Amino acid sequence: MRRLRNWRADHPVAARAIGITVTVLAGALVVASLLLPNKPYVRPALFLSVPVEALIGAVVLTALPRRPRLVLAWLGGIVLGVLTLLNLLDIGFYQYLGRGFNIILDWSLFADAYAYLKDTLGGTGALGALAAVIALVLFIPAVSALSVVRVSNVMARHRAATTRTVLVLSLVWMTSTALGLQVGGTPLASDRTVTLLQARAENVRTTLRDEREFTRTAQADKFGNTPASQLVPDLRGKDMIFTFIESYGRSAVEDPIMAPGVDRTLDASTQALAQAGFHAKSGWLTSATYGGSSWLGHSTFMSGLWVDNQQRYRTVTSSDHLTLTEAFKKTGAWDTVGIMPGVQKGWPEAKWYGLDKVRNAFQLGYQGPKFSWSTMPDQFTLEQFQKLEHSKKRDKPLASFVILTSSHQPWAPIPKMVGWDQLGNGSIFDAIEKAGTKPADVIADSTRSKEGYGKSVQYSVTALTQWLERYGNDNTVLVFLGDHQPISRVSGNHASRDVPCAIVAKDPKVLDKIADWGWTDGLRPAHNAPVWKMSSFRDRFLTAYGSTPHPSGR
Template identity: 65%
Template sequence: MRRTLHWTTTTLAAALILAALLLPNTLPALQPNRFTRIPAEAIIGAVVMLALPRRPRIAAATLYGIGLAVLTVLNLLDMGFNEYLGRGFNAALDWDLLPDAQSYVADTMGTAVATGAAIGGVILILLLMALMAAATIHLSTLLTTHKARATQGALMAGTVWITCTALNLQAFGMPIASDHAAGALRTHAQRTVDSLEDEARFAEEAKADTFGNTPPDQLLPDLRGKDVVFTFIESYGRSAIEDPIMAPGVGRTLHASNEALAKAGFHARSGWLTSATFGGSSWLGHSTTMSGLWIDNQRRYRTVTAGEHLTLTKAFQKTGAWDTVGVMPGVQKGWPESKWYGLDRLYNAWQLGYKGPKFSWSTMPDQYALEAFQRQIHGKEHDKPLMSFVILTSSHQPWAPIPKMVDWDDLGDGSVFDAIQKAGKKAGDVLTDTTKSREQYGKSVEYSLTSLTQWMERYGTDDTVLVFLGDHQPMARVSGNHASRDVPISIVAKDPKVLDKIADWNWTDGLKPAEDAPVWRMSAFRDRFLTAYGSTPHASN
């Protein structure tokens, strides 16, 4: 019995260590053939353990086990980040995103689930560290107990590894020799070094600005007198227009909306922008578009928002010819970035008068947010035209439950959405099913597009100019593992002179950009927009 227990424990310890050394960092790579390889790190570890005296060996084995646990956590984080954000985890940048992830889970699944997940995650990490340390100590003891045979076995394994490497021998479609763990650690270390170097470079880059010293009277002269609305639609990406599951419904919505706007006298042109982010971190897309800088991580975001780099929205404020407002139904706490964006006033989730239910993460339906914007801001008398910065949230994952359109005159305080929210799908049912997620994502984009274009049709005037775009593609599980980062962008206006100014952009007529319409980096939009509408460059250094 004792012998059976001993060999069972040994087998499990060896399997745990090999799994940690060979675990890939993406879900598609999680295949059986990944675990049939010979890891160099195991051979080196065995050699080191055999060479050390007892106490240093136990200390080294403990550190080795904890290191394997850390490597496993990093690989699991890579899996999650690749699945949702289309990139690996960055230890220098991404710890700040974990509280946001917990808040997202709380909004989606409830506070109890979020708290339980956070506590459970910490316990699992500590348990993993203890198990890994125990496994490495157990195996190191076994090696020294049978030192002669273990030494011979390590030499043989090393010889086989070198031979397989030299001859590039494979089994089950994979190289037999592996140094995957060392490579993973090198990758994470290089990401950290690159991030720190990038931060210093970007701080210098952000100081230079093509329009930083442009006098107020030379900014946006060709839009004077216009009410300009910049609107981001959450997760409105190229996949919504081209994916075979989402595209039919979204395409019908864009076609119907285009016809309705044309009937009301509006016309549109559309193109593509390549977003600085993917699957989440929407603020990176917003700030990239408005600043003209490529802001693809949190450190860059903090650097630029702490500085004086001119945003497109602030350019309107700088002229003195517009009142500038922000409508942020997703903001539920202080938002100091409003100063950097140049917003005279900010309306967050608590200032739009909504009394209805939340729709998962989204605090209120887009239709209500737009009606509140009209009622409290856009529809009132103003001494100056408005420049509005509006962020719509109904198409934010997990895309369940999704609001439905109601009569605009019946919106009231939003209580009309109670029954719609209760009858909708549950977030948990959608999150775990890829097909349902894709279907519901498409429906959420249809809803957001319908809300916005109906608002324009209902409340737009001869002087209204609407610029709307997506902030990023939906997560990889919905858009695909190799999806582009492109998002649609459209400019809608009744005055033909507004669209004539961008005729040389070669954008597609209507709300749906053609597949071969121009694609720009998102950071190029600010300068192109300022130039198109008459701004004169005066650079700052």
């Protein structure tokens, strides 16, 4: 400190210039933090607004004695830094999940985010990203606190000038509020931080209230007490397959970059299936999730409940609410199996889904390379499903729940189709994976991400439909759909949450049962095809195939 004081004494002009610069930067940081939006689409004019929180803070800090002022400045700066971090979290969540960060429910998602980074960037890259995040979490509140303290000290030394400035800006703020004055389409008077705090408080209350209400909702089930003999009688003897294609959303079918290739694949697959005797109808379902959290889409579709957050997921999977696969199991006329290449740890939800058996990532015999997050190519998953389960002689038909993962972000590298008889243990994919695009080359490039995403959906659809051509029979009924739209870097900031859904069968009676749904013939839904909430599918499906409602719960 002595050296610093000596330097200031020896270089007064430079010291004054540096001091003014630091003060200006500190003030700018405080104002920018108060005006920072919590969504990724930012207008620069937003930062020209006058934040009322800064005016109130200036009045309070200027009026206090030194010691209380410093304590309040430090606390206020830390709070401002935490609020800034929450806004940044919101921006990230909007980019990847199409919603803001829920401070009660979303902490558990960080472990999944780290696992995704590890699969995408490798262990070293993931550790580097984690270190950067930790540094940011410590740095932002510290710098915010120092900035508020710096500005408060300057205001305290110049109380008269501060008072005059606050009075003028307060008059500007009130006038702007009364007249609705704007700069670049943004209100000149801002109360953004107060508004966001109120919104967060309301979100906490809503989350707690929703938890209680959803628990009651999950106890009520239209088909909860339906006798086994009255569940899906019109599908007896059918080999049922419910399949999700990762991130297969409406954008894949309608976006100008992805759609041409995907639509060609859907149309060609429709024709190939028709030549094999299969026909399809397709429509749109609005997913309960967006960009990620696939399990929310899976549970919404299978349960008929709107499962749009982690607490609802925990609640419903702990209940006895009937899922589609459980409905088939309950009849006693089907065996049930889950094919889960993305599951790499314990999965207690299998019991709730009513699955007699689950084949996870380690039980499918794959010895080839991972394709980023995806543990194995969809073609291999489907072939092992055939060998290990679907082809086995059994006394009952099979109701299967299959998750395909090759179209999971970051859409690099992407598998390619190989001869079905050449799949072996999966090592044939070594050369394909090594020659593929690296995740780091596309992860931040919107155009390349879109191109990769479109190709990955084409691959998944091709693998699934070729499998059906190869192994399906007169009693096979395939229901396949996307779990959610891809992230906003691919689908856009204002994309819908719609995903395609198709029912495919050889037996014409199967599709006749849904003739009144208004769905489009073929695998590609028309733009104006019906759009239903994903949670409505279970009851519509059970009803269409002869199930009789016997409600349970309240």
